[in-house]
Amino acid sequence: MSEWVHVAHLEELTRGRKKVVTVGSEEIALFLVGDRVYALHNVCLHKQRSLAKGTVFNGRVVCPGHQWAFDLETGWEEEKEECQPTYEVKVEGDSVHVIPQRRVLTEAPAVRD
Amino acid sequence: MPHTVVTIGAGQAAAVAARTLRRRGHDGPIVLVGDEKYRPYQRPPLSKEYLSGEQEPEDGFLLDEQWCADHDIELRLGVRAARLDTTQQCVELEDGSRIPGDGILIATGSRARRLPGVEGDRIVYLRDLDDAARLRGYLQPGSRVVLVGAGFIGSEVASTARSAGADVTMLEQLDVPLEPVLGREMGEVCARLHRDHEVDLRTGEVVESVTETPDGVTVRTRRGTVVDGDVIVIGIGTVPNIEVAERSGIAVDDHGVLVDEYCRTNIDGVFAAGDITSHWHPLFGRRLRVEHFDNANKQSMAAAKNMLGRTTVFDDPHWFWSDQYDLSLQYAGHAERWDEVVVRGSVEALDFVAFYLDAGVVRAAFSVERGAEMYLAKELIAAQARADPAKLRDEDIDLAALVS
Numbered sequence: 001m002s003e004w005v006h007v008a009h010l011e012e013l014t015r016g017r018k019k020v021v022t023v024g025s026e027e028i029a030l031f032l033v034g035d036r037v038y039a040l041h042n043v044c045l046h047k048q049r050s051l052a053k054g055t056v057f058n059g060r061v062v063c064p065g066h067q068w069a070f071d072l073e074t075g076w077e078e079e080k081e082e083c084q085p086t087y088e089v090k091v092e093g094d095s096v097h098v099i100p101q102r103r104v105l106t107e108a109p110a111v112r113d
Numbered sequence: 114m115p116h117t118v119v120t121i122g123a124g125q126a127a128a129v130a131a132r133t134l135r136r137r138g139h140d141g142p143i144v145l146v147g148d149e150k151y152r153p154y155q156r157p158p159l160s161k162e163y164l165s166g167e168q169e170p171e172d173g174f175l176l177d178e179q180w181c182a183d184h185d186i187e188l189r190l191g192v193r194a195a196r197l198d199t200t201q202q203c204v205e206l207e208d209g210s211r212i213p214g215d216g217i218l219i220a221t222g223s224r225a226r227r228l229p230g231v232e233g234d235r236i237v238y239l240r241d242l243d244d245a246a247r248l249r250g251y252l253q254p255g256s257r258v259v260l261v262g263a264g265f266i267g268s269e270v271a272s273t274a275r276s277a278g279a280d281v282t283m284l285e286q287l288d289v290p291l292e293p294v295l296g297r298e299m300g301e302v303c304a305r306l307h308r309d310h311e312v313d314l315r316t317g318e319v320v321e322s323v324t325e326t327p328d329g330v331t332v333r334t335r336r337g338t339v340v341d342g343d344v345i346v347i348g349i350g351t352v353p354n355i356e357v358a359e360r361s362g363i364a365v366d367d368h369g370v371l372v373d374e375y376c377r378t379n380i381d382g383v384f385a386a387g388d389i390t391s392h393w394h395p396l397f398g399r400r401l402r403v404e405h406f407d408n409a410n411k412q413s414m415a416a417a418k419n420m421l422g423r424t425t426v427f428d429d430p431h432w433f434w435s436d437q438y439d440l441s442l443q444y445a446g447h448a449e450r451w452d453e454v455v456v457r458g459s460v461e462a463l464d465f466v467a468f469y470l471d472a473g474v475v476r477a478a479f480s481v482e483r484g485a486e487m488y489l490a491k492e493l494i495a496a497q498a499r500a501d502p503a504k505l506r507d508e509d510i511d512l513a514a515l516v517s
């Protein structure tokens with residue numbers, strides 16, 4: 001079940017820097033930042049807006065709905081102390097793969113200022 | 114560093130402060146004193162998801178019981194604080210008890226402004242859960258809702274009432290809703306949203322009297338308009354709850370409790386956050402009182418950190434949202450005057466950001482369905498950026514490129 005699934009070619013991300021893919025029933029938003037790809041559940045945990053329509057800034061993706069800002073790596077929202085599900089990603093050559101299984105932190109990563 | 118922290122008020126700001134204090138390692142007692150009978154809860158759903166019935170009170174509660182137990186947070190609910198004895202370092206409650214505390218957060222928020230003498234079962238000033246529960250009972254297909262005030266809360270109630278199938282009449286004293294905040298053009302956009310959804314919006318109408326009978330309410334205006342309804346909702350602004358501060362020798366002005374950019378009042382160890390503060394804002398170079406959720410969160414976080422000796426300036430550019438008719442409206446910054454409003458996107462299509470420029474500097478922004486760009490607008494405002502209007506307008510230029 002928890003296997004790598006090919007979801008996109010890197011070049012599909014280079015223009016818009018983001019893309020929504022669907023694996024089974026999972027709607028996954030991919031973000032290309034520098035040369036890294038991040039994958040978060042596309043449906044915002046707050047009120048279901050699409051994260052792919054948000055902005056990526058300073059290592060976080062900001063939801064267009066109410067400006068919740070999720071860490072790209074962990075999905076953690078520092079102020080609200082809630083976690084948007086993320087997925088493990090790897091890029092092999094031109095091929096982007098994810099494991100379509102949600103990862104959710106239940107408590108805050110170490111405090112940053 | 115304080116041993117015991119007491120918050121006066123147990124709303125948004127108090128709850129977030131309590132959470133921040135624990136998270137930042139404060140291990141002394143924390144007591145929240147609140148005059149409502151409910152645990153701290155979020156108010157934004159009261160005009161939206163709770164009012165429409167999509168959400169129940171529990172969904173809006175801020176500190177769950179287990180978390181409070183695990184983190185040793187004491188909630189003293191249903192009791193008012195009378196004053197703060199700043200020499201004895203304790204909070205006196207109206208029931209006569211005293212709670213010692215060497216770190217105090219005044220977080221009493223604000224209350225709805227009322228029309229003198231206008232009170233009754235069918236007359237609602239929407240501020241707390243009980244108000245919202247009462248109003249919710251009136252929202253049904255075909256019921257008649259009269260709104261006084263086309264500000265943000267009135268507008269949200271209009272939207273929720275329309276989706277419940279109620280008939281809505283809105284009386285606004287200005288010629289254009291929200292004109293002082295948004296300007297004429299954007300105020301017209303807000304008016305259009307209501308009219309597009311078959312709200313009977315009447316501007317330039319000043320309420321003269323409201324009478325309630327067993328089966329309805331009647332509103333008369335100065336111009337002679339008469340409107341009958343099943344319920345009337347009055348949303349004409351708020352008044353800060355400054356009484357506790359006043360009685361305790363804490364400096365206030367008409368707008369609220371005076372604090373500096375570190376959320377400190379004039380008394381050592383006494384801080385304030387949220388709707389109650391008239392805060393010095395370094396970015397805008399003046400005092401401001403704002404009544405928004407994000408301010409309550411960020412300012413109380415800053416207050417908590419300052420209480421613990423981690424010096425933190427509160428200079429967030431201010432931001433709020435208002436969800437109406439399935440559209441996301443957002444506003445950031447602060448501008449009382451501007452010489453240019455630059456629109457990026459399409460007003461016609463309700464998909465745009467409007468930037469308010471004063472002498473070339475971006476001071477505020479208002480958006481409809483552009484939450485993503487709003488984040489960058491906040492950055493521009495915080496940086497007091499001088500932005501070229503042509504570039505702001507040009508959708509081929511990524512706003513991020515304008516944020517240095």
Ligand SMILES: Cc1cc2nc3c(=O)[nH]c(=O)nc-3n(C[C@H](O)[C@H](O)[C@H](O)COP(=O)(O)OP(=O)(O)OC[C@H]3O[C@@H](n4cnc5c(N)ncnc54)[C@H](O)[C@@H]3O)c2cc1C
Nearest residue numbers: 122124125126148156157194222387388404405406409433
């Ligand atoms: C209907 C509604 C909709 C809103 N929608 C939005 C929105 O969409 N977006 C947005 O940004 N903001 C919105 N707001 C504003 C937001 O909810 C407030 O800015 C926020 O609640 C402020 O938090 P606070 O802690 O300062 O005050 P509050 O949450 O009001 O908490 C203060 C508490 O202190 C209590 N208190 C006062 N005096 C005493 C005393 N002497 N002793 C004990 N307790 C006392 C009060 O009863 C209250 O419970 C909305 C507000 C309302 C009413």
Ligand code: FES
Nearest residue numbers: 044047063065066
């Ligand atoms: S829907 Fe994402 S922040 Fe509200």
